[in-house]
Amino acid sequence: MPKIDLAAVPVREGAGYPPPFDAPCAGRTRRRLGNAGGLGDFGVNLMTLPPGGWSSQRHWHSHEDEFVYVLAGELVLVEDAGETMLRPGDCAAFPKNSGDGHHLVNRGTADAVYLEVGSRQPDDLTTCSDIDMMSANADGRFVHKDGTAYD
Amino acid sequence: MPKIDLAAVPVREGAGYPPPFDAPCAGRTRRRLGNAGGLGDFGVNLMTLPPGGWSSQRHWHSHEDEFVYVLAGELVLVEDAGETMLRPGDCAAFPKNSGDGHHLVNRGTADAVYLEVGSRQPDDLTTCSDIDMMSANADGRFVHKDGTAYD
Numbered sequence: 267m268p269k270i271d272l273a274a275v276p277v278r279e280g281a282g283y284p285p286p287f288d289a290p291c292a293g294r295t296r297r298r299l300g301n302a303g304g305l306g307d308f309g310v311n312l313m314t315l316p317p318g319g320w321s322s323q324r325h326w327h328s329h330e331d332e333f334v335y336v337l338a339g340e341l342v343l344v345e346d347a348g349e350t351m352l353r354p355g356d357c358a359a360f361p362k363n364s365g366d367g368h369h370l371v372n373r374g375t376a377d378a379v380y381l382e383v384g385s386r387q388p389d390d391l392t393t394c395s396d397i398d399m400m401s402a403n404a405d406g407r408f409v410h411k412d413g414t415a416y417d
Numbered sequence: 418m419p420k421i422d423l424a425a426v427p428v429r430e431g432a433g434y435p436p437p438f439d440a441p442c443a444g445r446t447r448r449r450l451g452n453a454g455g456l457g458d459f460g461v462n463l464m465t466l467p468p469g470g471w472s473s474q475r476h477w478h479s480h481e482d483e484f485v486y487v488l489a490g491e492l493v494l495v496e497d498a499g500e501t502m503l504r505p506g507d508c509a510a511f512p513k514n515s516g517d518g519h520h521l522v523n524r525g526t527a528d529a530v531y532l533e534v535g536s537r538q539p540d541d542l543t544t545c546s547d548i549d550m551m552s553a554n555a556d557g558r559f560v561h562k563d564g565t566a567y568d
Contacts, residue, residue, distance in 0.1 A: 268494065268496065268501075268509040268510055268511050268519060269494060269501045269503065269507060269508075269509045270507075270508050270509060270510060272506070272507075272508075299484070299486075299508055299510070300482075300484060300510060302510070303484065303508075303509070303510020303511075303512070304510060304512045305482040305484060305510050305512055306482060306512070307459070307481070307482040307513070307536035307538075308458070308459045308482065308484075308534065308536055310484050310486070310508075310510075310534060330458070331451075331456040331457060331458040331459065333450070333451060333454065333456060333459075333461050335450075335461075335532060337488075343419065343420065345419065350419075350420050352420065355423070356420060356421075356423075357420075357421050357423075357450055357454075357461075358419040358420045358421060358454065359419055359421060359450070359451060359453070359454020359455060359456050359461075360419050360454075361454070361455045361456055361457070362458070368419060381486060381532070383459065383461060383534055385458035385459055385536075387458075
């Protein structure tokens with residue numbers, strides 16, 4: 267059955283960052299729709315951010331394209347050049363290896379809901395823009411930019 | 418600017434199938450959002466089907482995963498096992514090489530709008546379920562299943 271049973275998709279809350287970097291994303295929920303449907307080439311996640319919540323630490327990917335489409339609420343897209351408001355029906359694309367970190371922040375008073383799509387490349391390295399943290403798909407760990415571990 | 422200017426995205430109407438197979442898809446429109454945002458790993462298209470319209474001929478992909486998310490209207494998903502109604506917020510996934518063809522049919526009275534996401538693999542072969550037609554990404558031509566051309 268290709269139709270995905272949303273009620274059966276696990277809801278993952280929060281991000282796996284080391285503290286205190288996990289705090290702004292603590293209220294974030296993710297439903298892995300593509301995984302639920304057996305897809306391997308790319309991920310499609312249904313995301314919800316409560317008021318005040320962040321999508322992630324601001325980051326960019328070395329080897330993975332990313333795309334977001336807003337379904338409900340308001341999200342502020344933050345990147346090097348500044349801020350852009352995204353409303354339902356708005357979308358944004360983040361080509362790999364841009365060096366320009368992005369994240370979404372919910373400064374509204376209602377939950378914001380969006381889809382995120384990303385490719386899957388074993389060589390990918392995620393680099394954070396504003397903090398000393400990176401993560402390689404090879405092991406999925408969040409470490410300092412010199413490669414040393416967070417305690 | 419990662420935000421995509423929807424008003425600037427070209428609107429492509431209809432499918433490139435040889436007649437008469439193009440007729441049910443003649444009113445379909447496609448906006449290539451991922452292309453507009455400079456993405457290469459996967460495509461994200463904003464699709465509109467008028468009442469009576471089909472997404473495509475019923476088909477499956479050998480090497481590409483596919484995913485749809487309904488934004489407005491009602492769509493009937495048709496596959497080997499039968500029909501499933503999809504409404505706004507519903508989604509469906511089509512893993513590569515299933516051998517089970519799918520398409521979406523708008524039997525409602527209003528336009529149906531959905532997102533389609535697909536990976537990009539040069540080796541992909543699209544095989545139609547109900548008609549004698551296939552297409553390889555290698556050349557993008559729609560041909561008979563024995564490889565001969567349509568006139």
